[in-house]
Amino acid sequence: xxxxxxxxxxxxxxxxxxxxxxxxxxxxxxxxxxxxxxxxxxxxxxxxxxxxxxxxxxxxxxxxxxxxxxxxxxxxxxxxxxxxxxxxxxxxxxxxxxxxxxxxxxxxxxxxxxxxxxxxxxxxxxxxxxxxxxxxxxxxxxxxxxxxxxxxxxxxxxxxxxxxxxxxxxxxxxxxxxxxxxxxxxxxxxxxxxxxxxxxxxxxxxxxxxxxxxxxxxxxxxxxxxxxxxxxxxxxxxxxxxxxxxxxxxxxxxxxxxxxxxxxxxxxxxxxxxxxxxxxxxxxxxxxxxxxxxxxxxxxxxxxxxxxxxxxxxxxxxxxxxxxxxxxxxxxxxxxxxxxxxxxxxxxxxxxxxxxxxxxxxxxx
Amino acid sequence: xxxxxxxxxxxxxxxxxxxxxxxxxxxxxxxxxxxxxxxxxxxxxxxxxxxxxxxxxxxxxxxxxxxxxxxxxxxxxxxxxxxxxxxxxxxxxxxxxxxxxxxxxxxxxxxxxxxxxxxxxxxxxxxxxxxxxxxxxxxxxxxxxxxxxxxxxxxxxxxxxxxxxxxxxxxxxxxxxxxxxxxxxxxxxxxxxxxxxxxxxxxxxxxxxxxxxxxxxxxxxxxxxxxxxxxxxxxxxxxxxxxxxxxxxxxxxxxxxxxxxxxxxxxxxxxxxxxxxxxxxxxxxxxxxxxxxxxxxxxxxxxxxxxxxxxxxxxxxxxxxxxxxxxxxxxxxxxxxxxxxxxxxxxxxxxxxxxxxxxxxxxxx
Ligand SMILES: NC(=O)c1ccc[n+]([C@@H]2O[C@H](COP(=O)([O-])OP(=O)(O)OC[C@H]3O[C@@H](n4cnc5c(N)ncnc54)[C@H](O)[C@@H]3O)[C@@H](O)[C@H]2O)c1
Ligand SMILES: NC(=O)c1ccc[n+]([C@@H]2O[C@H](COP(=O)([O-])OP(=O)(O)OC[C@H]3O[C@@H](n4cnc5c(N)ncnc54)[C@H](O)[C@@H]3O)[C@@H](O)[C@H]2O)c1
Ligand SMILES: [Zn+2]
Ligand SMILES: [Zn+2]
Numbered sequence: 001x002x003x004x005x006x007x008x009x010x011x012x013x014x015x016x017x018x019x020x021x022x023x024x025x026x027x028x029x030x031x032x033x034x035x036x037x038x039x040x041x042x043x044x045x046x047x048x049x050x051x052x053x054x055x056x057x058x059x060x061x062x063x064x065x066x067x068x069x070x071x072x073x074x075x076x077x078x079x080x081x082x083x084x085x086x087x088x089x090x091x092x093x094x095x096x097x098x099x100x101x102x103x104x105x106x107x108x109x110x111x112x113x114x115x116x117x118x119x120x121x122x123x124x125x126x127x128x129x130x131x132x133x134x135x136x137x138x139x140x141x142x143x144x145x146x147x148x149x150x151x152x153x154x155x156x157x158x159x160x161x162x163x164x165x166x167x168x169x170x171x172x173x174x175x176x177x178x179x180x181x182x183x184x185x186x187x188x189x190x191x192x193x194x195x196x197x198x199x200x201x202x203x204x205x206x207x208x209x210x211x212x213x214x215x216x217x218x219x220x221x222x223x224x225x226x227x228x229x230x231x232x233x234x235x236x237x238x239x240x241x242x243x244x245x246x247x248x249x250x251x252x253x254x255x256x257x258x259x260x261x262x263x264x265x266x267x268x269x270x271x272x273x274x275x276x277x278x279x280x281x282x283x284x285x286x287x288x289x290x291x292x293x294x295x296x297x298x299x300x301x302x303x304x305x306x307x308x309x310x311x312x313x314x315x316x317x318x319x320x321x322x323x324x325x326x327x328x329x330x331x332x333x334x335x336x337x338x339x340x341x342x343x344x345x346x347x348x349x350x351x352x353x354x355x356x357x358x359x360x361x362x363x364x365x
Numbered sequence: 366x367x368x369x370x371x372x373x374x375x376x377x378x379x380x381x382x383x384x385x386x387x388x389x390x391x392x393x394x395x396x397x398x399x400x401x402x403x404x405x406x407x408x409x410x411x412x413x414x415x416x417x418x419x420x421x422x423x424x425x426x427x428x429x430x431x432x433x434x435x436x437x438x439x440x441x442x443x444x445x446x447x448x449x450x451x452x453x454x455x456x457x458x459x460x461x462x463x464x465x466x467x468x469x470x471x472x473x474x475x476x477x478x479x480x481x482x483x484x485x486x487x488x489x490x491x492x493x494x495x496x497x498x499x500x501x502x503x504x505x506x507x508x509x510x511x512x513x514x515x516x517x518x519x520x521x522x523x524x525x526x527x528x529x530x531x532x533x534x535x536x537x538x539x540x541x542x543x544x545x546x547x548x549x550x551x552x553x554x555x556x557x558x559x560x561x562x563x564x565x566x567x568x569x570x571x572x573x574x575x576x577x578x579x580x581x582x583x584x585x586x587x588x589x590x591x592x593x594x595x596x597x598x599x600x601x602x603x604x605x606x607x608x609x610x611x612x613x614x615x616x617x618x619x620x621x622x623x624x625x626x627x628x629x630x631x632x633x634x635x636x637x638x639x640x641x642x643x644x645x646x647x648x649x650x651x652x653x654x655x656x657x658x659x660x661x662x663x664x665x666x667x668x669x670x671x672x673x674x675x676x677x678x679x680x681x682x683x684x685x686x687x688x689x690x691x692x693x694x695x696x697x698x699x700x701x702x703x704x705x706x707x708x709x710x711x712x713x714x715x716x717x718x719x720x721x722x723x724x725x726x727x728x729x730x
Contacts, residue, residue: 021498043695089450090521101694124489126515126691149492161457162492163528247585268512284548330408331414 014221017109019228020148020166020235023161026221029171030064033107033134036169037065040131040167043103045071048118049077053110056179057136061109072098076117078261083117083153085161091121092314105130105168111184112144112268115134115167116159119150122266123165132169138188139268140216142223145170145232147241150237156259157324158252166238174217175207182213187306190247192219194276195226198243201342215280219306242346245327249350250358251275253321257314266308277365278358281339286348287356293341302365310363315356322355373621384593385513385600385699394536395429398472398499400532402430407495408468410436411460411484416441418475421544422501428621435487437463441482442690442692445624448482448518450526456486458630459599464530470533476502476549477509477633479582480532484515500723502542504633507588510535512606521624524560529601537589539582547578551669552634555612557584558642560591562662563608566707573665600692604727607711610692611701614715615723616640618686622679631673638670642730643723648702649724651713658706666730675728680721687720 017024025032030249037045045068049058054075062068074080074094095104099270108118108131115133122131131143148166175186189212196204203222210219226246255271266274279299283289322333333355334347350358382389388645390397402410414423419440427433439459441447460469471482473496482496487496498510513531516524521614542550554577561569568587575584591608599606620636638685645662648654687698700713715723 085454087521096519096522096525097687099689101689103694120489123527123529124485126525127516127529151492154454154461159459160461160491161489163489164492324461324464326467329468 001349014217015226017144017228019170020232021067022166022169024146024170024172024224024228026217027252028175030061030134032133032341033061033169033171034065035291036132036171037105037107040105040130040168041103042079043101044099045105045107046074046098046100047071047109048074048076048091048121050076050082050111050114050148052078052116053088054169057109057134057176060173060175061134066191072105076114078113080113080153083113083152083158084206085152088121088152088208090138091117092125095121095125100125100129102126105132107134108167109136110140111135112140113142115140116149116162117150118150119165119167120162123163125148130168132171133175134171134176136173137180138177138185138220138248140188141172141177141189141220142188143191143227145172146224146227149237153363156256157176158256158259160326163288169216172220174220176331177215183267183270185213189215190269190272190276191300192223193300194244194246194272195223196245196337197276197338197341199342200226204341208296212304222353239346243335243344245335245346246344247272247276247325249281249333249335250278250355252325253309253318254308256321257318258308270305272309273301274308274310274362277301277336277362278355279337281358281361282335282348282350282354283339286350286354287337287346288339288343289337290340293338296297297341298365306345307365310359312360312363313358318359319352319355331349368490368588370460379582382590382593384511384535385597387531387534388533389511389589389593391537391582395426395535396428396540398497398536399430401497401536402472404714405495405533406468406471407470408466409464410470410472411439411485412436412454412472413439413441413475414474415447415476415478415479417443418479418501422499422541425540426499426540426638428481432525437497438577441479442689443478445478445518445523448478448516448523450517450519453482453486453517457490460490463491465494467491467494468511469577470497471611472497472499473532474499475502475505475507476500476625479525479581480509484530484532485527485585486516486627486684488515488528489534495531495533498532498651499536501538503542503585504556505553506537506542506585507553508556508592510537511589511592513600515572521621523624525691533549537585538560539585548632548635550580554580554669555634555637555641555666556587557638558665559609559611560588562641562703562706563705564595565591565707566705569706574662581632585640604711604721607701608709609701610711611703611709612637612641612644614640614687614690614692614700615643615683615720617690619673619675620682620684622683623673632730635670636648636668639673639675639727642666644700644702646723646726647719648704649714651715652702652710653704655704655705658703662706672730674689677722677725677728680724683724684717684720708715
């Protein structure tokens, strides 16, 4: 059982957060980016966008950077498909064609797809060029842009290839969230609720009383502070970083399943919300989470997220995905569970029967 | 101008060499591998081979490991083509299909192609699994397996994608060289001669009097010791590691050219030997290498390596490749030169005219 010092994440002023040798900027963040670009001594700049961020976010970025002409834009399709290795090869080839050298900087302007793809492409191009993140979805602001994980997919196996590489800086600008569809907002909210559940009961209580369709700046800040504190304490995922996996053992399997089977597939957060409900059930069954807490978590999440039709027949497929998950080894499936709201415990081996019980708890709600 | 302490590389017993958190074994190296495998706590083992090492080297390895059955073999074609991203995707997919988890070990059994490809594939699979090298060519023993560079090619652009990741150990076994064709031996010899030229005149003098078609164990050991000392002092190639680029600015361009244009393309060492002659010329012209030393270097290399027909018409193509080389920035071409035999100086910007003069020196020999 472990906790992180949640009090260290309670701050009134949204000061710059120091991470693993780089800064996460909140105030005047695009001006900070402009000065980073100006002072960085880079030879060339590249901005990675997808169709949507090219349309909704790039104009503001260009304006704040003084509409420079020494930028080349690399645009990919919107959506998880762009994390496929084929798109990554496309990004590498564009960098080659544009003549990127080792002193180039890649600016990842977009959601988690862009930061994961761009981070991986940059961390391996010419054995590594610098990159920064300008996250434009709530999910990427509170989660994907912090912690140094990069990743791409092969055959829809998520993040099967990747590196641990830190960005040179992260610039968080609330303005970008204004054009984000509400479904994407809620995708990020799931991670914020997770941050409360695993290590900050006060934050959870505040969130559950707030209007989460338009999250306030301070919430983004608090979530980033929590995630950053966790990854700083355990960069290589030996112990407490595993707390962030709460909801993700089952959630990832559901996400993969939906990606393959549904036309309009679940967002990451929607899948993780389902995973958190199932794993809260397991926390009650296998750890000390009380029945009242399980009910509370279930209700908050079911109120926010649409019900998903989990068919019993698919349970074996889901278990199969869990076994293939890189976090699970030797055919054993590992969950992070809650001992109470605001406190987690890691490395709980769950049997297939238990996991199916968790899935059924959700299916029968 | 810099030197490394060559005396520190002179050793009588071929003791294990300590590198960046890992060991390079020489004596009973396959028994050392067997005990590494036994004690490592790995869940699964994979051996990456090419057609030739599967035939010539795998039987010995299996025997020394006690012909285990918990190994899966991943075999690629022999030759540089296997460093293409498409083969790398093939390796990743095999690891997925074989069910490799994060506790798996990849054993790279082969030349520089296998260690570069396997090192890259492992360093990015599930954000990094352990790998070791069992180098089976002279080139990979004295060069590719030491220093932590991994790399693959895209569109024949060599090592355009890669990481800096150290193996967990390197096991050097002289026995493997017995089946290696003499042309491949000479490919490795070029790097050994380079080690003498850049920082160990005594070693150069010994090598030039030896029969280099069957290099002795002590030579391999001395070369590894030199390369290791250099990379340990400067892991990120800020300064003295650049000494290892002697011959490589021009040599790499010639190698790429030959790869694209020749049916029977130059080996790495053959290309680097040409590069060293051209850059020795530049060392005489731009640094303090004497005319006698230039002649000596030219003669030793011309005696060992076949003459290659460099056409003047191709000079611009070669310059173009040099400009695209990841080591060159901002359109400036950088060479490591010799101030005398056994002493280098780095960061010499060479003009296109000078480089063409160097190429012409070789062409007119
Ligand atoms: N590296 C990590 O630690 C980490 C953590 C969590 C999730 N992830 C990854 O992140 C990805 C999911 O992230 P995501 O939800 O941000 O996905 P995403 O990048 O696909 O963004 C979601 C959608 O929002 C659009 N969009 C982005 N910004 C917009 C804006 N400002 N206005 C309007 N539309 C906008 C995008 O075009 C896309 O259609 C997954 O691939 C997941 O694996 C990584
Ligand atoms: N990472 C580094 O620091 C570094 C340094 C130098 C070179 N390299 C890379 O190394 C590669 C060249 O290495 P290489 O010359 O070893 O190439 P290679 O791996 O292609 O081996 C050369 C040939 O020898 C065969 N072979 C290997 N072992 C044999 C054996 N014991 N008996 C018979 N045949 C055998 C191979 O099948 C191949 O046909 C290049 O791609 C180069 O970029 C990397
Ligand atoms: Zn998540
Ligand atoms: Zn070389």
